[in-house]
Amino acid sequence: MEKAREYLEVSKEESESVTRLTIHPHRVGLDCSFYERFTLRGIQVDRVEPGFVSCTFKIPPRFTDKNGSLANGAIANLVDELGGAVVQVDGLPMNVSVDMSISFLSTAKVNEELEITARVLGQRGGYSGTIVLVKNKATGEPIAEGRHSLFGRRPSKM
Template sequence: MAEQEQQEGHRSKDREVEVGAMTTEWQLEPGVASKLFDVFTVAGLRVDAIEPGRAMICSFTVPPRLTDASKRMHGGALASLVDLVGSAVFFAGGSPATGVSLEITISYLKAARANEEIEIDARVLGIGATTGCVTVEVRKKATGEVLAHGRHTKYLAVSSKL
Protein backbone atom coordinates (compact mmCIF):
# COMPACT_ATOMS: atom_id res chain seq x y z
CA MET A 1 0.00 0.00 0.00
CA ALA A 2 2.79 2.42 0.92
CA GLU A 3 4.56 1.61 -2.36
CA GLN A 4 1.41 2.41 -4.37
CA GLU A 5 0.98 5.74 -2.53
CA GLN A 6 4.64 6.54 -3.20
CA GLN A 7 4.19 5.81 -6.94
CA GLU A 8 1.07 7.98 -7.09
CA GLY A 9 2.95 10.75 -5.29
CA HIS A 10 5.75 10.58 -7.90
CA ARG A 11 3.21 10.68 -10.76
CA SER A 12 1.47 13.65 -9.18
CA LYS A 13 4.79 15.45 -8.65
CA ASP A 14 5.85 14.67 -12.25
CA ARG A 15 2.55 16.11 -13.49
CA GLU A 16 3.03 19.27 -11.42
CA VAL A 17 6.51 19.76 -12.89
CA GLU A 18 5.15 19.17 -16.43
CA VAL A 19 2.26 21.62 -15.97
CA GLY A 20 4.52 24.12 -14.21
CA ALA A 21 7.04 24.00 -17.05
CA MET A 22 4.29 24.51 -19.63
CA THR A 23 2.86 27.43 -17.67
CA THR A 24 6.27 29.04 -17.30
CA GLU A 25 6.98 28.54 -21.00
CA TRP A 26 3.73 30.21 -22.02
CA GLN A 27 4.28 33.12 -19.64
CA LEU A 28 7.69 34.02 -21.08
CA GLU A 29 6.24 36.15 -23.86
CA PRO A 30 3.45 38.64 -23.03
CA GLY A 31 0.17 37.79 -24.75
CA VAL A 32 1.14 34.25 -25.75
CA ALA A 33 -1.19 32.61 -23.23
CA SER A 34 -4.20 34.39 -24.73
CA LYS A 35 -3.09 33.39 -28.23
CA LEU A 36 -2.92 29.76 -27.08
CA PHE A 37 -6.44 30.01 -25.68
CA ASP A 38 -7.81 31.54 -28.90
CA VAL A 39 -6.15 28.89 -31.06
CA PHE A 40 -7.32 26.09 -28.75
CA THR A 41 -10.90 27.36 -28.79
CA VAL A 42 -11.48 28.59 -32.32
CA ALA A 43 -8.96 26.78 -34.52
CA GLY A 44 -10.98 25.83 -37.60
CA LEU A 45 -13.52 28.68 -37.36
CA ARG A 46 -14.43 29.83 -40.89
CA VAL A 47 -16.03 33.15 -41.82
CA ASP A 48 -18.73 32.39 -44.41
CA ALA A 49 -20.26 35.83 -44.86
CA ILE A 50 -19.99 39.39 -43.65
CA GLU A 51 -22.78 41.89 -44.16
CA PRO A 52 -21.09 45.28 -43.65
CA GLY A 53 -22.79 47.31 -40.99
CA ARG A 54 -24.68 44.49 -39.36
CA ALA A 55 -23.85 40.77 -39.51
CA MET A 56 -21.34 37.94 -39.74
CA ILE A 57 -21.91 34.21 -40.26
CA CYS A 58 -19.26 31.62 -39.39
CA SER A 59 -19.02 27.82 -39.59
CA PHE A 60 -17.24 25.57 -37.12
CA THR A 61 -16.81 21.82 -36.87
CA VAL A 62 -16.83 20.88 -33.19
CA PRO A 63 -13.48 19.25 -32.41
CA PRO A 64 -13.39 16.42 -29.85
CA ARG A 65 -11.07 18.53 -27.66
CA LEU A 66 -14.00 20.87 -26.90
CA THR A 67 -16.41 18.15 -25.79
CA ASP A 68 -17.20 16.60 -22.45
CA ALA A 69 -17.17 12.88 -21.55
CA SER A 70 -20.46 12.35 -23.43
CA LYS A 71 -18.97 13.92 -26.61
CA ARG A 72 -21.19 17.01 -26.36
CA MET A 73 -19.71 20.45 -26.89
CA HIS A 74 -18.70 21.96 -23.58
CA GLY A 75 -20.77 25.00 -22.57
CA GLY A 76 -17.64 27.04 -21.86
CA ALA A 77 -16.35 26.43 -25.40
CA LEU A 78 -19.67 27.57 -26.82
CA ALA A 79 -19.56 30.65 -24.59
CA SER A 80 -16.10 31.43 -25.97
CA LEU A 81 -17.46 31.27 -29.52
CA VAL A 82 -20.31 33.62 -28.57
CA ASP A 83 -17.76 35.99 -27.01
CA LEU A 84 -15.25 35.92 -29.87
CA VAL A 85 -17.67 35.99 -32.82
CA GLY A 86 -19.88 38.48 -30.99
CA SER A 87 -16.84 40.71 -30.52
CA ALA A 88 -15.75 40.37 -34.15
CA VAL A 89 -19.14 41.44 -35.51
CA PHE A 90 -18.61 44.87 -33.94
CA PHE A 91 -16.05 45.49 -36.69
CA ALA A 92 -18.69 44.57 -39.30
CA GLY A 93 -20.97 47.07 -37.57
CA GLY A 94 -18.46 49.86 -38.07
CA SER A 95 -16.92 50.01 -34.61
CA PRO A 96 -13.17 50.75 -34.63
CA ALA A 97 -12.68 48.52 -31.55
CA THR A 98 -14.20 45.41 -30.02
CA GLY A 99 -14.33 46.96 -26.56
CA VAL A 100 -14.78 45.34 -23.18
CA SER A 101 -17.62 42.98 -22.31
CA LEU A 102 -20.26 44.40 -19.99
CA GLU A 103 -22.67 41.48 -20.23
CA ILE A 104 -22.89 38.13 -21.97
CA THR A 105 -25.99 35.99 -21.64
CA ILE A 106 -26.43 32.61 -23.27
CA SER A 107 -29.46 30.36 -23.40
CA TYR A 108 -28.33 26.79 -24.03
CA LEU A 109 -31.10 24.88 -25.81
CA LYS A 110 -29.42 21.76 -27.23
CA ALA A 111 -25.90 20.40 -27.50
CA ALA A 112 -23.67 20.00 -30.53
CA ARG A 113 -21.67 16.78 -30.74
CA ALA A 114 -18.06 16.10 -31.61
CA ASN A 115 -17.37 16.48 -35.37
CA GLU A 116 -20.75 18.13 -35.98
CA GLU A 117 -20.75 21.31 -38.07
CA ILE A 118 -22.38 24.34 -36.48
CA GLU A 119 -23.12 27.83 -37.74
CA ILE A 120 -22.64 30.99 -35.69
CA ASP A 121 -24.79 33.93 -36.81
CA ALA A 122 -23.87 37.23 -35.14
CA ARG A 123 -25.92 40.37 -35.74
CA VAL A 124 -25.53 43.94 -34.53
CA LEU A 125 -28.52 45.20 -32.56
CA GLY A 126 -27.04 48.65 -32.11
CA ILE A 127 -23.83 50.59 -31.66
CA GLY A 128 -23.93 53.85 -29.72
CA ALA A 129 -21.28 56.36 -28.69
CA THR A 130 -19.99 54.21 -25.82
CA THR A 131 -21.76 50.86 -25.92
CA GLY A 132 -22.98 48.30 -28.40
CA CYS A 133 -25.05 45.16 -28.37
CA VAL A 134 -25.12 42.09 -30.63
CA THR A 135 -27.01 38.81 -30.73
CA VAL A 136 -25.34 35.51 -31.53
CA GLU A 137 -27.30 32.44 -32.58
CA VAL A 138 -25.63 29.03 -32.80
CA ARG A 139 -27.32 26.43 -35.02
CA LYS A 140 -26.71 22.96 -36.42
CA LYS A 141 -25.58 23.69 -39.96
CA ALA A 142 -27.34 20.66 -41.49
CA THR A 143 -30.79 21.28 -40.00
CA GLY A 144 -30.85 24.90 -38.81
CA GLU A 145 -31.89 23.70 -35.35
CA VAL A 146 -31.00 26.38 -32.75
CA LEU A 147 -28.49 25.17 -30.16
CA ALA A 148 -27.92 28.39 -28.25
CA HIS A 149 -28.83 32.05 -28.32
CA GLY A 150 -26.56 34.72 -26.87
CA ARG A 151 -26.58 38.44 -26.34
CA HIS A 152 -23.36 40.39 -25.91
CA THR A 153 -23.14 43.99 -24.68
CA LYS A 154 -19.81 45.81 -24.81
CA TYR A 155 -18.30 49.09 -23.69
CA LEU A 156 -16.72 50.55 -26.82
CA ALA A 157 -15.33 53.94 -25.74
CA VAL A 158 -11.67 52.95 -25.97
CA SER A 159 -10.39 56.47 -25.32
CA SER A 160 -11.98 56.55 -21.87
CA LYS A 161 -9.78 56.33 -18.75
CA LEU A 162 -12.34 54.04 -17.10
Protein backbone atom coordinates (compact mmCIF):
# COMPACT_ATOMS: atom_id res chain seq x y z
CA MET A 1 0.00 0.00 0.00
CA GLU A 2 2.85 2.37 0.81
CA LYS A 3 4.36 1.78 -2.64
CA ALA A 4 1.04 2.68 -4.29
CA ARG A 5 0.69 5.82 -2.16
CA GLU A 6 4.25 6.83 -3.04
CA TYR A 7 3.60 6.28 -6.76
CA LEU A 8 0.43 8.40 -6.71
CA GLU A 9 1.92 11.23 -4.66
CA VAL A 10 2.02 14.52 -6.55
CA SER A 11 5.08 16.75 -6.26
CA LYS A 12 4.77 20.47 -5.52
CA GLU A 13 5.91 21.26 -9.08
CA GLU A 14 3.25 18.97 -10.59
CA SER A 15 0.58 20.48 -8.36
CA GLU A 16 1.55 24.02 -9.33
CA SER A 17 1.54 23.14 -13.05
CA VAL A 18 -2.08 22.00 -12.75
CA THR A 19 -3.11 25.25 -11.06
CA ARG A 20 -1.71 27.20 -14.04
CA LEU A 21 -3.93 25.38 -16.55
CA THR A 22 -6.62 27.42 -18.27
CA ILE A 23 -9.75 25.31 -18.51
CA HIS A 24 -12.48 26.73 -20.72
CA PRO A 25 -16.03 25.37 -20.60
CA HIS A 26 -16.92 22.99 -23.41
CA ARG A 27 -19.28 24.59 -25.89
CA VAL A 28 -20.20 22.50 -28.93
CA GLY A 29 -18.94 24.09 -32.12
CA LEU A 30 -17.20 26.98 -30.38
CA ASP A 31 -14.36 25.64 -28.30
CA CYS A 32 -12.69 22.33 -27.55
CA SER A 33 -12.87 20.82 -24.09
CA PHE A 34 -10.01 20.52 -21.61
CA TYR A 35 -9.83 16.81 -22.42
CA GLU A 36 -9.50 17.42 -26.15
CA ARG A 37 -6.94 20.18 -25.66
CA PHE A 38 -4.88 18.07 -23.24
CA THR A 39 -4.93 14.72 -25.03
CA LEU A 40 -5.12 15.52 -28.71
CA ARG A 41 -2.54 18.31 -28.83
CA GLY A 42 0.48 17.09 -30.76
CA ILE A 43 -1.25 14.55 -33.00
CA GLN A 44 -0.46 15.39 -36.62
CA VAL A 45 -2.76 13.87 -39.22
CA ASP A 46 -0.74 12.73 -42.22
CA ARG A 47 -3.34 10.99 -44.38
CA VAL A 48 -7.11 10.56 -44.38
CA GLU A 49 -9.07 8.29 -46.69
CA PRO A 50 -12.50 6.75 -46.27
CA GLY A 51 -12.06 4.18 -43.50
CA PHE A 52 -8.40 5.03 -42.89
CA VAL A 53 -6.40 7.59 -40.87
CA SER A 54 -2.61 7.87 -40.51
CA CYS A 55 -1.02 10.15 -37.88
CA THR A 56 2.30 10.90 -36.22
CA PHE A 57 2.69 11.77 -32.58
CA LYS A 58 5.75 12.83 -30.60
CA ILE A 59 5.39 11.51 -27.03
CA PRO A 60 5.11 14.39 -24.55
CA PRO A 61 6.18 13.95 -20.91
CA ARG A 62 2.54 14.11 -19.76
CA PHE A 63 1.87 10.79 -21.54
CA THR A 64 4.60 8.84 -19.74
CA ASP A 65 4.80 6.83 -16.54
CA LYS A 66 7.36 7.49 -13.84
CA ASN A 67 9.96 5.47 -15.81
CA GLY A 68 9.63 7.79 -18.82
CA SER A 69 7.86 5.15 -20.94
CA LEU A 70 4.63 5.74 -22.82
CA ALA A 71 1.86 4.96 -20.32
CA ASN A 72 -0.63 2.19 -21.12
CA GLY A 73 -3.48 4.62 -20.42
CA ALA A 74 -2.08 6.99 -23.05
CA ILE A 75 -2.03 4.15 -25.57
CA ALA A 76 -5.64 3.29 -24.68
CA ASN A 77 -6.56 6.95 -25.19
CA LEU A 78 -4.93 7.00 -28.64
CA VAL A 79 -6.75 3.79 -29.63
CA ASP A 80 -10.05 5.26 -28.41
CA GLU A 81 -9.63 8.64 -30.14
CA LEU A 82 -8.29 7.41 -33.48
CA GLY A 83 -10.54 4.35 -33.60
CA GLY A 84 -13.48 6.69 -33.12
CA ALA A 85 -12.19 9.27 -35.61
CA VAL A 86 -11.94 6.76 -38.45
CA VAL A 87 -15.70 6.01 -38.27
CA GLN A 88 -16.91 9.54 -37.43
CA VAL A 89 -19.49 10.99 -39.81
CA ASP A 90 -19.78 14.79 -40.01
CA GLY A 91 -23.12 16.06 -38.73
CA LEU A 92 -23.81 13.03 -36.56
CA PRO A 93 -23.10 12.61 -32.84
CA MET A 94 -19.87 10.84 -31.86
CA ASN A 95 -20.00 7.07 -31.69
CA VAL A 96 -19.73 5.49 -28.26
CA SER A 97 -17.12 2.89 -27.41
CA VAL A 98 -18.57 -0.55 -26.79
CA ASP A 99 -15.37 -2.54 -26.36
CA MET A 100 -11.60 -2.14 -26.68
CA SER A 101 -8.93 -4.80 -26.67
CA ILE A 102 -5.30 -3.70 -26.68
CA SER A 103 -2.15 -5.79 -27.04
CA PHE A 104 0.82 -3.94 -25.52
CA LEU A 105 3.79 -5.22 -27.53
CA SER A 106 6.68 -2.91 -26.65
CA THR A 107 7.48 0.42 -25.01
CA ALA A 108 8.38 3.87 -26.23
CA LYS A 109 10.10 6.75 -24.44
CA VAL A 110 9.38 10.45 -24.12
CA ASN A 111 10.08 12.47 -27.31
CA GLU A 112 10.08 9.38 -29.55
CA GLU A 113 7.85 9.74 -32.58
CA LEU A 114 5.01 7.30 -33.12
CA GLU A 115 3.26 6.36 -36.33
CA ILE A 116 -0.39 5.56 -35.70
CA THR A 117 -2.74 4.08 -38.28
CA ALA A 118 -6.44 3.38 -37.82
CA ARG A 119 -8.72 1.61 -40.25
CA VAL A 120 -12.26 0.30 -40.31
CA LEU A 121 -12.52 -3.48 -40.12
CA GLY A 122 -16.23 -3.51 -40.87
CA GLN A 123 -19.63 -2.00 -40.22
CA ARG A 124 -23.08 -3.48 -39.73
CA GLY A 125 -25.94 -1.16 -38.94
CA GLY A 126 -24.74 1.27 -36.28
CA TYR A 127 -21.95 -1.05 -35.12
CA SER A 128 -18.37 -0.45 -36.34
CA GLY A 129 -15.12 -2.31 -35.73
CA THR A 130 -11.72 -0.63 -36.09
CA ILE A 131 -8.09 -1.56 -35.65
CA VAL A 132 -5.39 0.87 -34.50
CA LEU A 133 -1.68 0.11 -34.86
CA VAL A 134 0.87 2.16 -32.90
CA LYS A 135 4.49 1.85 -34.11
CA ASN A 136 7.80 3.54 -33.37
CA LYS A 137 8.28 5.70 -36.47
CA ALA A 138 12.10 5.46 -36.48
CA THR A 139 12.41 1.69 -35.99
CA GLY A 140 9.04 0.41 -37.25
CA GLU A 141 8.73 -1.63 -34.05
CA PRO A 142 5.09 -2.22 -33.06
CA ILE A 143 4.24 -0.66 -29.69
CA ALA A 144 0.58 -1.67 -29.46
CA GLU A 145 -2.36 -2.97 -31.47
CA GLY A 146 -5.89 -2.10 -30.46
CA ARG A 147 -9.25 -3.32 -31.66
CA HIS A 148 -12.07 -0.93 -30.98
CA SER A 149 -15.82 -1.52 -31.28
CA LEU A 150 -18.17 1.45 -31.47
CA PHE A 151 -21.88 2.11 -31.85
CA GLY A 152 -23.56 5.18 -33.31
CA ARG A 153 -26.19 6.50 -35.64
CA ARG A 154 -25.59 6.00 -39.35
CA PRO A 155 -26.55 8.50 -42.03
CA SER A 156 -29.96 7.96 -43.58
CA LYS A 157 -30.04 6.46 -47.07
CA MET A 158 -33.06 8.61 -47.96
